[in-house]
Amino acid sequence: MSDPAYNFAYLDEQTKRMIRRAILKGIAIPGYQVPFASREMPMPYGWGTGGVQVSAACLVPEDTMKVIDQGADDTTNAVSIRKFFENTAGVATTEKTREATVIQTRHRIPEEPLTEDQILVYQVPIPEPLRFLEPRETETRKMHALEEYGLMHVKLYEDIAQHGNIATAYAYPVQVEGRYVMDPSPIPKFDNPKLEMAAIQLFGAGREQRIYAIPPYSKVVSLDFEDYPFEASKADHPCDLCGAEHTYLDEVIIDDAGGRMFVCSDTDYCGERQADGHRGRLSPKLEAAQ
Amino acid sequence: MTPLLSVQNVAKYYGARVGCEGVNFDLYPGEVMGIVGESGSGKSTLLNCLAGHLAPDAGKVLFDTRANGMQDTVTMSEPERRMLGRTDWAFVHQNARDGLRMSVSAGGNVGERLMAVGARNYGDIREQAIDWLGRVEIATDRIDDRPRQFSGGMQQRLQIARNLVTGPRLVFMDEPTGGLDVSVQARLLDLLRGLVREMGLSAIIVTHDLAVVRLLADRLMVMKSGQVVETGLTDQVLDDPQHAYTQLLVSSVLQV
Numbered sequence: 001m002s003d004p005a006y007n008f009a010y011l012d013e014q015t016k017r018m019i020r021r022a023i024l025k026g027i028a029i030p031g032y033q034v035p036f037a038s039r040e041m042p043m044p045y046g047w048g049t050g051g052v053q054v055s056a057a058c059l060v061p062e063d064t065m066k067v068i069d070q071g072a073d074d075t076t077n078a079v080s081i082r083k084f085f086e087n088t089a090g091v092a093t094t095e096k097t098r099e100a101t102v103i104q105t106r107h108r109i110p111e112e113p114l115t116e117d118q119i120l121v122y123q124v125p126i127p128e129p130l131r132f133l134e135p136r137e138t139e140t141r142k143m144h145a146l147e148e149y150g151l152m153h154v155k156l157y158e159d160i161a162q163h164g165n166i167a168t169a170y171a172y173p174v175q176v177e178g179r180y181v182m183d184p185s186p187i188p189k190f191d192n193p194k195l196e197m198a199a200i201q202l203f204g205a206g207r208e209q210r211i212y213a214i215p216p217y218s219k220v221v222s223l224d225f226e227d228y229p230f231e232a233s234k235a236d237h238p239c240d241l242c243g244a245e246h247t248y249l250d251e252v253i254i255d256d257a258g259g260r261m262f263v264c265s266d267t268d269y270c271g272e273r274q275a276d277g278h279r280g281r282l283s284p285k286l287e288a289a290q
Numbered sequence: 291m292t293p294l295l296s297v298q299n300v301a302k303y304y305g306a307r308v309g310c311e312g313v314n315f316d317l318y319p320g321e322v323m324g325i326v327g328e329s330g331s332g333k334s335t336l337l338n339c340l341a342g343h344l345a346p347d348a349g350k351v352l353f354d355t356r357a358n359g360m361q362d363t364v365t366m367s368e369p370e371r372r373m374l375g376r377t378d379w380a381f382v383h384q385n386a387r388d389g390l391r392m393s394v395s396a397g398g399n400v401g402e403r404l405m406a407v408g409a410r411n412y413g414d415i416r417e418q419a420i421d422w423l424g425r426v427e428i429a430t431d432r433i434d435d436r437p438r439q440f441s442g443g444m445q446q447r448l449q450i451a452r453n454l455v456t457g458p459r460l461v462f463m464d465e466p467t468g469g470l471d472v473s474v475q476a477r478l479l480d481l482l483r484g485l486v487r488e489m490g491l492s493a494i495i496v497t498h499d500l501a502v503v504r505l506l507a508d509r510l511m512v513m514k515s516g517q518v519v520e521t522g523l524t525d526q527v528l529d530d531p532q533h534a535y536t537q538l539l540v541s542s543v544l545q546v
Binding site: 133146148150151153154157158160161162224225226227228 | 368369372376391394395397398401402403405406407408410411412413415416433434
């Protein structure tokens with residue numbers, strides 16, 4: 001049960017209603033940043049206050065919640081937010097992507113394809129994709145309103161001019177339904193193709209007070225040049241624990257001699273594959289057999 | 291012949307003060323018009339009204355658009371006006387910092403307008419940027435340097451390249467040579483004169499430097515306290531000034 005000192009899911013009902021309105025507006029205008037009255041949350045900005053507020057507004061008592069941080073269920077941010085909702089909402093929690101109905105994420109989309117019954121909530125630090133090129137909010141809003149997105153390509157041009165290819169590896173800008181250009185939050189560009197999915201995707205930026213959304217099955221195009229097309233890149237290795245060659249990998253330094261291993265960043269997916277008997281280069285059981 | 295730009299009774303007030311008032315003129319394709327006057331005479335206000343940066347309080351600014359003929363740019367919708375601002379119009383600021391993105395490379399600065407009108411091929415954009423850097427006499431190997439690393443004269447030339455890359459028909463220039471030393475000024479003027487002739491540009495140049503208009507402008511308009519006090523062919527106005535203020539202005543030029 002949730003702690004009776006709190007309203008269900010921490011926020012008061014008026015606030016949740018206000019956030020739900022912003023969410024509905026965001027879904028109605030895919031990719032458009034809807035301003036909302038972000039509340040002080042019992043955690044610092046940058047720890048997912050936007051995502052937490054969106055999750056709180058979406059949760060019902062029957063929900064099962066999963067929280068991931070960089071793909072992992074067991075990192076500080078993920079654990080503390082999961083505990084937060086266990087305490088304040090009393091909802092069931094899980095680490096299994098398949099069992100969750102609401103998934104709050106930081107910096108990753110789960111490897112397992114999501115379904116129409118699920119909601120994916122992103123924590124967003126800086127929602128404005130044009131921000132680093134155009135510091136004035138009045139101007140960026142005008143650019144969105146008038147669909148003046150040439151500047152976004154200037155950023156990609158600079159990448160190619162300096163690095164020989166589009167070096168932007170995360171927070172790679174996308175255009176939603178042929179209209180709004182949006183920052184998909186700092187997910188690796190490997191995840192960009194997955195933005196066209198069956199689940200509802202909601203983006204919450206607490207400090208910047210913006211909510212935006214991608215409705216299910218929306219068309220999401222990663223910006224690129226004709227002669228430098230978008231590429232979803234990842235480390236060119238299989239996972240050292242489950243042997244998967246199609247997943248996004250973290251590089252882990254394992255000794256002082258430069259030894260390293262690559263493991264799936266999605267811990268749930270990797271664990272499930274290992275349970276199914278998949279083995280990688282450094283799997284413990286393989287070592288035991290030798 | 292229809293004028294490219296027709297200015298009718300334009301006025302701009304700052305509260306009770308007059309920015310500029312009762313300005314009328316037609317600018318024909320290929321013509322360069324100079325506006326001179328002392329500081330505070332309203333010439334920059336007028337230029338900003340014409341270029342759509344300021345909304346005039348009265349009057350019409352008709353521009354001969356490619357699609358729909360003469361249109362009043364004051365009453366047209368903002369998207370249309372901004373579209374003109376990055377296709378048919380160009381604006382060269384006095385201070386290159388106002389017209390450039392200082393944190394973006396020279397090539398990116400030149401390419402921005404191309405990308406803003408839909409260019410999506412890196413190779414083409416790069417090629418055009420190189421071509422334009424050549425035209426404004428910036429070494430091609432500086433293409434990936436930031437404007438910060440450029441001298442004042444180079445920044446100004448880069449700004450010109452960035453503005454002209456989309457082939458505008460009308461260029462607004464606000465003191466394009468201000469703050470540059472004379473030898474750099476001379477080269478910049480030479481460059482501008484060449485580009486204006488070669489591309490058949492129409493231009494409106496605001497300056498307080500009479501030598502600049504003598505070199506560049508076909509026609510001249512003299513402003514004082516927000517009013518136009520004299521207009522005419524450049525040589526005529528400078529050699530035989532009629533209005534007392536113009537006479538003062540012409541006689542104030544230091545002779546070396």
